[in-house]
Amino acid sequence: MSTVASAQAQAAQAGRNGTGERAQSGDEPKRGGPAAPAATADAADAATAAATVAPAPLAPRARLWPALAAVYRAQLSRARVARIPLLFVATFQSLGIMVLMRGVVDGGAESRAVVAGSAVLVVAFVALNLLAQYFGRLRAGGGLDHYATLPVPAAAVVLGAAGAYASFTVPGVLVTAVAGGVLYQLPLSGLWVLVAVVPLAGAALAGLGAALGLLAPKPEIATLCGQLGMSAALLLGVLPGGHLPQPVGLLRDLLPSTYGVEALARGFQTRPDWGHAALDLGVCAAVGVVSLALATWAYRRAAVR
Amino acid sequence: MGTGTRQQTAESVRTPTRAAVRIAGLVKTYPASGRRRHGPGLNLLRGAPRTTDVPGAAGVRACDGVTLDVREGEIFGLLGPNGAGKSTVVRQLTGLMRPDSGTVEVLGHDLVRHPERAARILAYLGQESAALDELTVALAAETTGRLRGLDASAARRERDDVLDELGLTALAGRPLRKLSGGQRRLACVASALVGERPLLVLDEPTTGMDPVARRAVWSALERRRAERGATVVLVTHNVMEAETVLDRVAVLDRGRVIACDTPGGLKAMVGGDVRLDLVWRDRAPLDVPQVAALAAHATVSGRRWTLRLAPEEARAAVDAVTAGRAFAALDDFSLATPSLEDVYLALGGSGEGLVKV
Known part of the structure; x- marks a missing residue:
């Protein structure tokens, strides 16, 4: 749990500091590619958390x-x-x-x-x-x-x-x-x-x-x-x-x-x-x-x- | 979540795939007084814990530290009786309600900070159809598509496809309010499905539907998951729906997640117990010693007794009630492997309000 929690926290922090800001400013990044291969469950969990920081593209607003x-x-x-x-x-x-x-x-x-x-x-x-x-x-x-x-x-x-x-x-x-x-x-x-x-x-x-x-x-x-x-x-x-x-x-x-x-x-x-x-x-x-x-x-x- | 064991169970299902939805520590308390602005009826929040941190201003905690992860491409269910807090969770997930505390992240977007993004990343089917009731089925679907940003021709095309997919084409020209409850619900599902979204949040989508319509909805959801990788969060209090359709289930009771696993995994939590239902013709023959012994373990509802027993105990009980005077008094009996209702009861849920068919 601690690994997951910490990875989630890092991901959330990264979202706030990084790509999340880009999306907010209207420069919406494309959805990230496949998660990096992970040899262990912990590494995979970390990769999962990391993968979540690339926000999915938002559909356009209705005009x-x-x-x-x-x-x-x-x-x-x-x-x-x-x-x-x-x-x-x-x-x-x-x-x-x-x-x-x-x-x-x-x-x-x-x-x-x-x-x-x-x-x-x-x-x-x-x-x-x-x-x-x-x-x-x-x-x-x-x-x-x-x-x-x-x-x-x-x-x-x-x-x-x-x-x-x-x-x-x-x-x-x-x-x-x-x-x-x-x-x-x-x-x-x-x-x-x-x-x-x-x-x-x-x-x-x-x-x-x-x-x-x-x-x-x-x-x-x-x-x-x-x-x-x-x-x-x-x-x-x-x-x-x-x-x-x-x-x-x-x-x-x-x-x-x-x-x-x-x-x-x-x-x-x-x-x-x-x-x-x-x-x-x-x-x-x-x-x-x-x-x-x-x-x-x-x-x-x-x-x- | 509840005990350490259950916490462990919920964590054990986290696997290294991208999370579509991350909900952490979600708390929502409704004020107890009549000053509350419009929201779900508090009378529905049966048994929800009252908060006592503010003297004289106790509210009803509809959501009490809910933490969930939903993976991309998953059909995930929130199961629980009325008032368990399911709708409160989805209303916060869809940006319709601000949580008192906690985080909601959908496909990388923080919806507590940016609730306006929810409409651009998810489709929501609420419990009410008031906005669509006076429209025809076709216009309800087409207008929803237009308001989801589709141009006119795309909205018409998707409208036709979805109505065909759900078997609604024959009803396309009829106003929703002139349809039966199940048909109206199906039309609302059609509106929710027009305009592709990577996440579908559906609050009791199949309520009132006949089995054919229900299967059409389940097929449509499965198709969107298989072909487009859509994620579905589905609120239900229907045990059969939960067991048939869902990849994983979070069981809610009184605003808390009391378990979260696959339907099979949840059933394994109640071990090898089986459920024996006995229905007596008139009243139970308590003068038969074996029946009197069973009475102590039975949940009695009118003429129906429900017992949860180890397999060998169940065999002995069946032998006892299918012989002699007990059998003469017996109207019907059934023996079944555990259902999610049994899981719910074993976890301490009240069980009332869960639908079994």
Whole structure:
């Protein structure tokens, strides 16, 4: 034992001082040749220990974009299995809200706020609420281990999932916005702004959803946070900001979905103010970058314990 | 490890070949309080020793000084019941969990210092399939291959090969969560095998599988060892799997390696004893003196008695129970050479939770 132990210690030391450092610096040596012939068992053991110092070559890492595309594609395919909650529930909910509010609001800014808020609510439901639940479940169920033992950048997993969840919202947002425009007799010519609203509000809300799911200590808390976030988007999104008390108005300003709602509401104006819409979308984009970075950090934290 | 004799046994199997895995002095303690961040359920760590070094903060020591060497090209098993610490060892081996102390070296890479290298040198099959459940079998395998660094065409090619190898081609288009437990497990094994790695770490790969699927997995592992020199570390609590597939076995109990040898070598540790199982129709005829004498040595489980006896004692016991009133009360009996379960019991393991078929 002593021979083996000492040989192992030497090998480990050599690994730390020698080839191990080379591998660390990216200059990965090829696997060593056959162990030197040994006349005695002790010599053979020493040769074994020595042989272990030449680290085996490491397989390449998965590159960011191909890995992101693979995660995105895999996540997108989940719509086949989970299409009811992913594609329909949020849309029905938003359509219901618009029908209910039809008799309450008089048109003008209020109508635009209701329709835009209902459309962005679809994004909040799927990208914030369902993604928080998904990552919460994945973390609690050990599903993150699968990704954590693959040489894939953390950002690819988070962005791929967030992108897919944002994509799930596209049909629902379109249906809600068009149905709302017709129901409230709003001009639909500015609806092209959805091309920017969905990805940017989707990025901001999906980043927050992913971060909530990954940081929550229990999946139930992730679900609760997701639901609360969606409720906030619902309550603060469908009412025009000017009608809210100041503290609630401040809360509304802190919610990233608000800026998506504002941009889309401007799109429903007869003469849209695209400059302000661009500013709103800029805020969405900035929050998206920050929240996705937070989610990536949360993923790394959750993946290795 | 345990006694000096067992230590010697474990050392005796070290031979002069390159080590694929070297684990030394691995210690991992889970905090006892609910403040623990996500990890394997502590309730599973049945019987694991509690640490008492920090007053008021006793934890559960899931891994208590584990030392192992696995040679290149070896199919090496970690055997033990639920809660023995097997999964904790492999989670540290795969870089998913940091040990409190100890070293983990895989093919020359220090994975305690560089856990991120694990994903580039080994493939891991965990016990959970949550990440893949909503994907089809084909997409689960292909995506895993892509995330293991394969380009699109290589991932598709390997996906097709592995699905064919494991007999999953007919199920390729079905989502995992709509499959039976065994089929789902097989699909997860397929994902683990896409994208070549020199070390495969598989945590209970054949759980829930039928014999055909189990043999397909064993053949696939054997093929990778024979053709590519792959090393396999396989966690199991299935005694039959351990005896059939593994080159060497480390027996774990309560976070410790209590023995490490070939299945044959381990069985030799319990000497020439044989196991006699007696199943009584209703209850044992204890008024028969020979049966009453056996009762003192039997492990009783309902109508079943299990006895570990020297061969000549076993012969005498069989003679006694296959005659007269004892035979009339006997429903079934079997006589078998020692299994790894007997080894486990002889080494002081509890034996509960080991699967025999």
